[in-house]
Amino acid sequence: MIRILQINDYDRILELWKRVPGVGLSEADSKERIALFLERNKRLSFVYEEAGKIIGTILCGHDGRRGYIYHLAVDESYRRQGIGKSLVEASLSKLKEEGIDKCHLFVFQGNTLGQEFWDKIGWEKRKDILVFSKIV
Numbered sequence: 001m002i003r004i005l006q007i008n009d010y011d012r013i014l015e016l017w018k019r020v021p022g023v024g025l026s027e028a029d030s031k032e033r034i035a036l037f038l039e040r041n042k043r044l045s046f047v048y049e050e051a052g053k054i055i056g057t058i059l060c061g062h063d064g065r066r067g068y069i070y071h072l073a074v075d076e077s078y079r080r081q082g083i084g085k086s087l088v089e090a091s092l093s094k095l096k097e098e099g100i101d102k103c104h105l106f107v108f109q110g111n112t113l114g115q116e117f118w119d120k121i122g123w124e125k126r127k128d129i130l131v132f133s134k135i136v
Helices: 007-019 030-041 083-097 112-120
Strands: 001-002 047-052 052-062 066-073 103-105
Touching: 001 083, 007 030, 007 052, 007 066, 030 052, 047 083, 052 083, 066 083, 083 103
Parallel strands: 066 103
Antiparallel strands: 001 047, 047 052, 052 066
16 A cells, blocks of 8 residues: 655665665665655655555655655565556656656666666656766
């Protein structure tokens, strides 16, 4: 069952994120920072829960122009059942309700499984932009 991600899910989602290859974690994923993210982006992030166990997550937000997806993760033993796609669709639906018509995400170059997933569900790999980052 899909439901809105809440901060009291934090310990269980962090445990899932740590187990799933391709999910990059940093200080931005502390409980305090995730709480701020969820407060600013209400009703856009979801978990997939079965029998009280969180087996999938999606963290989604927007800046007023574009949506962004972070930490789509599905427990390995539950993959290929449409859970990831359902989580993506839930977040995209909520973005659309908020007037956001385009969404971006980041995938590590070495995360071939993630790249294959996004390609399979119809996302376009951009070849015209590079990402620059700086710690402030």
